[in-house]
Amino acid sequence: MNYWRVPLDINKIEIPHGDVQIDVEQCKGCEFCVEYCPRDVLELSTDFNRKGYHYPNVLKHNACVNCTLCEMICPEFAIFVVEGKPINPDVNDVLKKEAKV
Amino acid sequence: MKADPIGVATGSHYIDGDHACAEGAIAAGCRFLAGYPITPSTEVAERMAERFPKVGGMFIQMEDELASMAAVVGAAWAGPKSMTVTSGPGFSLMMENLGLAIMMETPCVVVNVQRGGPSTGLPTLTGQADMMQARWGSHGDYEIIAISPNSPQECFDLTVKAFNLSEKYRVPVLFMMDECVGHMTEKVVIPEADKIDIVPRNFYKGKKEDYRPYKFNGDNSVGPMIKAGDGYNIHITGLTHDERGYPVINADAQDKNVNHLVDKIIKNEEDIRMIETDQIDDAEVIVISYGITSRVALKAVQDARAAGMKVGIMRLITVWPFPEKLIKKLSSKVKAFIVPEINLGQVSIEVERCAAGKATTIGVPHAGGWVHDPNDILKAIKKGVK
Amino acid sequence: MSEISAPTTSTLKIPQAPDKLQHPMTDFLRTERLPHIWCSTCGIGTVITAFIAGLQKSGLDRNKVSVVSGIGCSGRAAGYLRLDSFHSTHGRAVPFATGLALGNPELKVVVISGDGDIAAIGGNHFIHAARRNMNLTIICINNFNYAMTGGQAGPTTPEEANASTAPFGAYEFPFNLPYLAESSGAVYVARWTALHIRRTTKSIAEALLKPGFSFIEVVSPCPTLYARRNRLGSGLDLMRFYHNSAKIQHGADTRDIDIDYQKEIVVGKFIDKEKPDFYTNRDQFLSKKLGDKYIPYRGPNGH
Structure with a gap:
């Protein structure tokens, strides 16, 4: 998210965070999670699991906001999210984004 | 109960x-x-x-x-x-x-x-x-x-x-x-x-994790049931299954499952069996019948006895499982079985199979719509005693 | 579980999920039977996830919820759910569930089955259960064909779609299931696709709490047969298609929501109305007619 200026309550803001857990052997490589993750946390691995499917890998761990969409859309019960410690946005990150604008 | x-x-x-x-x-x-x-x-x-x-x-x-x-x-x-x-x-x-x-x-x-x-x-x-x-x-x-x-x-x-x-x-x-x-x-x-004697449902009362909806251990008995809503989270299927009720699609599971379904009835035939017999001790001919036909057959047997023929009557109250052993045993003692029924020969085929040529089986078929004329059964009895 | 030995290539690495963490739905699944039989990119598993989430959301006692399935790919749903689950005969999931629901009015009975099972061989049962406002929730997973038997045309196959028994394309007019359900008397009717997981979940939770006959159609990708025969790509491609072609229109007139081949799919909650459910109606009617002589049926625990 881009801010025009640093919000006054920036120190109080907490961004939910999730730890994505992948049961690689359950995966059948449908890519639903990779395709529909709103934060593009996942990528498809180049490796195969035992059944010969490419399974998802966590690409951007910090980007996960624990929305559990991957968990919900997975037809194999192979991926789920554990609620992690919320992340406080870094003031410098926010400013960097502002500078871009 | x-x-x-x-x-x-x-x-x-x-x-x-x-x-x-x-x-x-x-x-x-x-x-x-x-x-x-x-x-x-x-x-x-x-x-x-x-x-x-x-x-x-x-x-x-x-x-x-x-x-x-x-x-x-x-x-x-x-x-x-x-x-x-x-x-x-x-x-x-x-x-x-x-x-x-x-x-x-x-x-x-x-x-x-x-x-x-x-x-x-x-x-x-x-x-x-x-x-x-x-x-x-x-x-x-x-x-x-x-x-x-x-x-x-x-x-x-x-x-x-x-x-x-x-x-x-x-x-x-x-x-x-x-x-x-x-x-x-x-x-x-x-x-x-x-x-009035009632057999209540045999509900399982033990530990949840030990419950098996089926018992295929070869002792020809059935296990207790549970009912939906009791917290056992059972799975019941029409597919071939194991004792847990889970589908197993192979020849071994089929062998266990189907043989159990057959054996629990066949091996308990004598316990299930309900049969009424009369005057079969000295009988040369036995009339085997069931349902309404047994009442008509009774008249024919009474007439035959009155005429001096050695006739007995056997009424199948349980038709299935078929009293195979009993018929086999009797077939070496009698000349013939007479089987009147309101069809063109169904139970008579079973009788014939069990008699296995040791006694003659004479069917008295009737296509349906009315009961037999007792004289038709009597005629068959006369044929049987010859 | 079948043993498949892993290729021995040195580049192969198999990361494992941490031991202590469990999928939050594990408790509702017969994990010993997983992985399930459904193909890669099939949507049925996603609908099952939505069902479990909907059940959790509804707050119902899971021990008082029974699931009945018929035959077919979707018919296998019951076998993976750790609830009282029954896998009945083809088309008879609804009457089996009717017996179960009437046999113990404390139960919430859910039918999860396919379009062929519910609308073709079981079509008569379906409309009559709706007519009675029987206390059932029906989740019909519609993949537009008979997948288990090899992709034959079914009651929902859109005109023009290819199927193994419609090799030149289907030319029969398909059922519009929400319209069928509504006109037969259902009090809750919704349609979603396997992509609309959150909305499907919400609908399932609502339907579970709704007394009487509730119906949810979930359009779901069949990659191996429907998509392959029609050259529509994988299940993922169909999910993308739903993404682009599904239009949410709550309260839409069910007469206007036919699904044409690869055209817009109208989804949403169409019907949510009040009408006495079968139990309530029967109880009230008979006690009015019989007075003190009436002994209500209270199930196996009731007397």
């Missing part, structure tokens, strides 16, 4: 076989009936529709017989003793889910008030031509229990027995009436509730 007095219409009644059957079911503790109207069995459903709301039962008229039988199996797994009632064409439709009940080892009772067939046949006239359908009607290998009453009183008494056997062996019991018995009105004495 004794019957719940709330459902028992103790007293002397003048009612027909269909109504007596309904009363027998209520006395046996049946509290769920799903059915579809069909002559000549409708009176059973009608009486249940009238009686159930007053005894805490649930009656539902389904959209067809397929649904009726499926609902009965579903209801049985919810807990109540369940039944359905039909006649020939409806019995054909029930075969699919009768197989399901057999595979799921679900206790229930299916009443078939037989009429003339095939197809629509003789809706209002009698027949006994569904006997082989009762035995083999659903696809695959299985064994079944079929009971054939010959009077309204028996329609009451044996319906209670049918429920008891279905609970004991976790199997659908077919109550094979015929139009004559169903519509025959006679005195029916319904005893007091504490004189």
Whole structure:
């Protein structure tokens, strides 16, 4: 998210965070999670699991906001999210984004 | 256990076989009936529709017989003793889910008030031509229990027995009436509730994790049941399954599962068997019959005895499982078996198979629509004693 | 579980999920039977996830919830759910469930089955259960064909779609299932696709809490047969298609929501109305007619 200026309550803001857990052997490589993750946390691995499917890998761990969409859309019960410690946005990150604008 | 007095219409009644059957079911503790109207069995459903709301039962008229039988199996797994009632064409439709009940080892009772067939046949006239359908009607290998009453009183008494056997062996019991018995009105004495023996459902009471819905250990007995909603989270399927009820699609599992379904009935044949015999000790010829035909046969046997012929009578109350051992034993003692039945030869084929050439089997076929002329049976007896 | 030995290539690495963490739905699944039989990119598993989530959301006692399935791919649903679950015969899931629901009115009985099972061989049962406002929730997973048997045309196959028994394309007019359900008497009718997981979940939770006959159609990708025969790509491609072609229109007139081949799919909650459910109606009617003589059926625990 881009801010025009640093919000006054920036120190109080907490961004939910999730730890994505992948049961690689359950995966059948449908890519639903990779395709529909709103934060593009996942990528498809180049490796195969035992059944010969490419399974998802966590690409951007910090980007996960624990929305559990991957968990919900997975037809194999192979991926789920554990609620992690919320992340406080870094003031410098926010400013960097502002500078871009 | 004794019957719940709330459902028992103790007293002397003048009612027909269909109504007596309904009363027998209520006395046996049946509290769920799903059915579809069909002559000549409708009176059973009608009486249940009238009686159930007053005894805490649930009656539902389904959209067809397929649904009726499926609902009965579903209801049985919810807990109540369940039944359905039909006649020939409806019995054909029930075969699919009768197989399901057999595979799921679900206790229930299916009443078939037989009429003339095939197809629509003789809706209002009698027949006994569904006997082989009762035995083999659903696809695959299985064994079944079929009971054939010959009077309204028996329609009451044996319906209670049918429920008891279905609970004991976790199997659908077919109550094979015929139009004559169903519509025959006679005195029916319904005893007091504490004189009626009931087999309650054997519910499992142990630990959840130890429960197995099926028992395939080869001892020819069935395990306890549970009912949906008790927290056991069971899985029950019409697929070939293991003791947990989980589908297993291979020859080994099929062998265990199907042999169990067959053995639990066949190996307990003598326990299930209900047979009435008279004057067979010195008999040269035995007349084997069931249902309404047994009453006609009795007249023929009495006439033959009066004429000096050594004739005995055997009435099959349970037609299936077939009393194979008994017939085999008798076949070395007698000259002939006479098998009158209102079909063109169904049970007579079984008799012939068991007699295995040691005794002659003489069928007395009748295509249906009316009962035999006792003289036709007498003629066959005369042929048999020669 | 079948043993498949892993290729021995040195580049192969098999990361494992941490031991202590469990999928939050594990408790509702017969994990010993997983992985399930459904193909890669099939949507049925996603609908099952939505069902479990909907059940959790509804707050119902899971021990009082029974699931009944018929036959077919979707018919296998019951076998993977750690609830009282029944896998009945083809087309008879609804009457089996009717018996189960009537046999114990404390139960919430859910039918999860396919379009062929519910609308073709079981069509008569379906409309009659709706007519009675029977206490059932029906989740019909519609993949537009008979997949288990090899991709034959079914009651919902859109005109023009290819199927193994419609090799030149289907030319029969398909059922519009929400319209069928509504006109038969259902009190809750919704349609979603396997992509609309959150909305499906919400609908399932609502339907579970709704007395009477509730119906949810979930359009779901069949990659192996429907998509392959029609050259529509994988299940993922179909999910993308739903993404672009599904239009949410709550309260839409069900007469206007036919599904044409690869055209817009109208989804949403169409019907949510009040009408006495079967139990309530029967109880009230009979006690009015019979007075003190009436003994209500209270199930196997009731007397």
